[in-house]
Amino acid sequence: MVKKILIGLVVTALITLVALPLLAQQEEIRVIYDEGQAQATIKSLTFQGTNFIYLKEMVNLFRLDLKWDAITKKVTLTSGPDQVIFFVGSPQIMVNDKIKRLIQPPRFSNGAILLPIEFLSEILDGVLRAKIDWDPKTRILKVNGGRLNIRELRHSSYLDSTRIVIDLLRPLSYRVRKDIPAQITIDIYGGEGNPGQLSLEINDGRVKNIQAFQLPNATQVVVRLIQDLPYKTFILKNPHRIVLDINPPQKRLGYKITTIVIDPGHGGKDPGAIGKGETREKDVVLAIAKELKRLISERLGIRVVLTRTGDYFIPLKERTAIANNEGADLFISIHTNAALGRARGGGFETYFHSLALTENAKAVARFENAVIKLEKGGRGKSMSQAEFILWDMAHNTYLNESSELAILVQEELDKKLRIRNRKVDQASFYVLSGANMPSILTEVAFISNPREESMLRRPDFQKRIAEGLYNAIVLYKRSYEKSMGLAISEQ
Amino acid sequence: MKRKKIFIILGVLILLIIIILIFQRERVFYRIPFLAPEENVKLVRLYFASPDADYLKVEARRILREEGITDEAKVLVEELINGPRGNLDPTIPPETQLRELYIVPEEKCAYLDFNKAFRANHPGGSAGELLTIYSLVNTLIDNLEGIERVQILVEGKIIETLAGHIDTTKPFPRNSAIVEY
Numbered sequence: 001m002v003k004k005i006l007i008g009l010v011v012t013a014l015i016t017l018v019a020l021p022l023l024a025q026q027e028e029i030r031v032i033y034d035e036g037q038a039q040a041t042i043k044s045l046t047f048q049g050t051n052f053i054y055l056k057e058m059v060n061l062f063r064l065d066l067k068w069d070a071i072t073k074k075v076t077l078t079s080g081p082d083q084v085i086f087f088v089g090s091p092q093i094m095v096n097d098k099i100k101r102l103i104q105p106p107r108f109s110n111g112a113i114l115l116p117i118e119f120l121s122e123i124l125d126g127v128l129r130a131k132i133d134w135d136p137k138t139r140i141l142k143v144n145g146g147r148l149n150i151r152e153l154r155h156s157s158y159l160d161s162t163r164i165v166i167d168l169l170r171p172l173s174y175r176v177r178k179d180i181p182a183q184i185t186i187d188i189y190g191g192e193g194n195p196g197q198l199s200l201e202i203n204d205g206r207v208k209n210i211q212a213f214q215l216p217n218a219t220q221v222v223v224r225l226i227q228d229l230p231y232k233t234f235i236l237k238n239p240h241r242i243v244l245d246i247n248p249p250q251k252r253l254g255y256k257i258t259t260i261v262i263d264p265g266h267g268g269k270d271p272g273a274i275g276k277g278e279t280r281e282k283d284v285v286l287a288i289a290k291e292l293k294r295l296i297s298e299r300l301g302i303r304v305v306l307t308r309t310g311d312y313f314i315p316l317k318e319r320t321a322i323a324n325n326e327g328a329d330l331f332i333s334i335h336t337n338a339a340l341g342r343a344r345g346g347g348f349e350t351y352f353h354s355l356a357l358t359e360n361a362k363a364v365a366r367f368e369n370a371v372i373k374l375e376k377g378g379r380g381k382s383m384s385q386a387e388f389i390l391w392d393m394a395h396n397t398y399l400n401e402s403s404e405l406a407i408l409v410q411e412e413l414d415k416k417l418r419i420r421n422r423k424v425d426q427a428s429f430y431v432l433s434g435a436n437m438p439s440i441l442t443e444v445a446f447i448s449n450p451r452e453e454s455m456l457r458r459p460d461f462q463k464r465i466a467e468g469l470y471n472a473i474v475l476y477k478r479s480y481e482k483s484m485g486l487a488i489s490e491q
Numbered sequence: 492m493k494r495k496k497i498f499i500i501l502g503v504l505i506l507l508i509i510i511i512l513i514f515q516r517e518r519v520f521y522r523i524p525f526l527a528p529e530e531n532v533k534l535v536r537l538y539f540a541s542p543d544a545d546y547l548k549v550e551a552r553r554i555l556r557e558e559g560i561t562d563e564a565k566v567l568v569e570e571l572i573n574g575p576r577g578n579l580d581p582t583i584p585p586e587t588q589l590r591e592l593y594i595v596p597e598e599k600c601a602y603l604d605f606n607k608a609f610r611a612n613h614p615g616g617s618a619g620e621l622l623t624i625y626s627l628v629n630t631l632i633d634n635l636e637g638i639e640r641v642q643i644l645v646e647g648k649i650i651e652t653l654a655g656h657i658d659t660t661k662p663f664p665r666n667s668a669i670v671e672y
C-alpha cells in the first residue's frame with residue numbers, strides 16, 4: 001500500500017518535472033551588435049514553435065521607457081521622441097502612429113509579458129532604426145548598423161553666443177578637442193549617427209558650419225568657427241544631450257577661488273536626521289564643517305565662511321543668500337543621510353542641483369525647441385529670448401562645474417572612507433536652487449544606519465571626511481584655475 | 492530492507508521537489524508582476540525602496556477596484572503608507588495620514604495633502620526624501636490614466652521641503668532614473 005502511494009508520488013513528480021519545460025521551453029538568445037562590437041544574452045521561451053522574449057529584458061536591453069496600464073493591458077514603450085503602443089493579446093502594434101501587425105500577439109506567461117521575436121524587428125525598425133537578423137538555427141540575433149544613438153543636432157544663436165545641442169539616445173562618453181585653429185572637434189565614443197542629419201550650415205558670425213563623420217567606433221562632430229572663441233561643453237540628462245556653448249557668457253576674468261562657503265545642514269530647532277543612538281545630524285555636520293574650514297584656511301589660505309557656526313536655525317533660502325552676498329566661488333552643503341527600512345541605507349553620495357530631473361528635462365528640451373521656434377519668427381506667450389538666457393544661465397551655468405566638483409568629492413571621499421560609494425546624482429535641492437556659484441550637497445554617511453552612526457560620532461571619522469572634502473577642493477581649484485587660464489590665453 | 496527502499500524513494504522525492512522549487516524560483520525571478528485582473532480586483536504597481544535605499548522597485552498588489560480615479564488614487568496612497576509586503580522597504584512613515592487628495596484633470600496633476608506626521612516622522616536625508624517623493628509620484632502616475640504630475644502638501648499648504656533637502660514647492664513629474672526594474 002505504502003509502496004503504491006510512493007510510486008504514484010514519484011510518477012507525479014516526474015511528470016511535473018518533464019512537463020514544465022515542455023509547456024514553455026526556456027532557452028537563450030545571443031544578441032550581437034555591429035559585427036561583434038557588443039554582445040548580450042536574453043532569455044527566450046518557445047510557444048507553439050514561436051520564440052518569445054521577455055518584455056522586461058527587452059526594455060532593459062534597449063533602455064526603453066515602459067508604461068503599463070493593468071486595466072486595458074496597454075503597454076507604452078518610449079525611446080526619445082518615438083513611441084510604440086500595444087495591447088497584450090492583440091497582434092496590432094502602433095509604431096509612431098503607424099499600425100503594424102504581428103503574426104503572434106504579445107502574451108502573458110506566468111505573470112510576465114512575452115513578445116514574439118518578430119516584435120524586436122518592429123521595435124528596432126521603428127524606434128531604434130537598426131537592421132536586424134534573426135537566425136533561429138544558431139539562435140543569434142544580429143543588430144546591425146543604424147543603431148542610431150545620436151538623434152539630432154540643434155543650434156540656437158543668441159546675441160553673443162551660440163549653443164549647439166547634440167541629442168543622444170543614451171549616455172555616451174565624449175571628448176572635446178581643439179587642435180586646429182578655429183575648429184572644435186567632439187568625438188562621441190560608440191556614437192552612431194547619420195552624418196547627413198548631423199551637419200548644419202550656421203553662419204551666425206561665430207560658427208560657420210558643423211559637419212559630422214561616422215568612424216568605426218565613434219561619431220566625430222566638427223564645428224568650424226569664423227575665429228577662435230572660448231567655449232564650454234556639458235551634458236544634460238534625459239533626454240541625454242551634449243551641449244556646446246560657443247562664446248558663453250563670460251565670468252570674471254582672472255578668476256580665482258578666493259571664498260568658499262560651507263553650509264553645515266540643519267541647526268537649532270531643526271536637528272536634521274537622528275540616529276538610533278540619538279546622534280543628531282546638525283551636530284555631526286557642524287563638527288565636519290569646522291574641521292574643513294580649519295584645513296582650508298590653514299593650508300590654502302582661502303577665506304571660508306560657515307553659514308552657521310553654532311547650533312541655531314537658519315532658513316534654507318538664507319544659506320545661499322549668504323554665499324551670494326559673500327561673493328563665494330564655491331558652496332558646499334554638508335549633510336548626513338537617512339532612510340526608512342531595515343538596514344536604513346549606507347554609504348556616501350554627492351548631489352549637484354538640477355532642475356533637469358528626468359521628465360522635467362524633457363520639458364527643458366521642449367522649451368529649448370520652443371525658443372528656437374520663437375527665433376524663427378513664431379509667436380506665442382513663451383518666454384522672450386532674454387528671459388530664456390536668464391533662465392538658462394540660472395540653471396545651467398554652473399552645471400558643469402558643479403558636476404565636476406561632485407565627482408571629485410565622491411572620488412576623494414572614496415579614498416578616505418571604508419563605507420559604500422553610492423553615486424553622484426542630480427536632484428532639485430531647495431538649498432542649492434539660488435546659488436550663483438558652483439554648488440554641491442554631500443551626504444557623507446547614513447546616520448540612520450547604526451554602524452555608520454557610531455562612525456559619525458568619532459572625531460577621527462569626521463576628520464577623514466573633512467580631509468576628503470579638502471582634497472577634492474584642492475583638485476577642483478587646481479583644475480578650474482588651470483582651465484580658466486587656458487580660456488584666457490586663447491583670446 | 493523494505494524500510495531502506497522507502498527511505499531511498501523518499502530521498503529521491505525530496506530531491507525532485509527541491510529541483511522543482513529551484514525551477515519555479517527562476518521563473519518567479521523573471522516574472523513581471525503583471526496579471527490580467529479579475530472582475531473587481533485591480534493589479535497595481537507600488538513603488539517601494541530597495542533594501543540598500545538605492546532605488547525604487549515595484550511590488551505588485553491586488554487592490555479592490557474603486558469607482559472614480561480620486562478614490563483609486565487614495566487607495567494607492569494608503570497602500571504605500573501601509574508599506575511593502577515583500578522584501579522591499581517602506582518609503583513613508585507609518586504614522587502618516589492622507590488628509591485629502593484631489594485631482595485637477597486640466598493640470599493632469601494629483602494633489603496629496605498629508606498630516607503633520609508625514610514630515611515630523613520622516614527620517615530625513617536626501618536619499619530618504621527622494622524615495623518618499625518618487626514612490627508616491629511614480630505609483631500614482633503609473634497606475635492612473637491622465638495623471639502626469641503630483642504635488643505634495645502638508646496640512647493643506649505647499650511646503651519648501653520634507654526635511655530640508657528636495658524642493659517640494661512644485662509638482663513632480665515621473666522619475667524613471669530612480670527605478671530599478
Ligand SMILES: [Zn+2]
Pocket residue numbers: 265266272273281335336615616617655656
Ligand atoms: Zn540633511
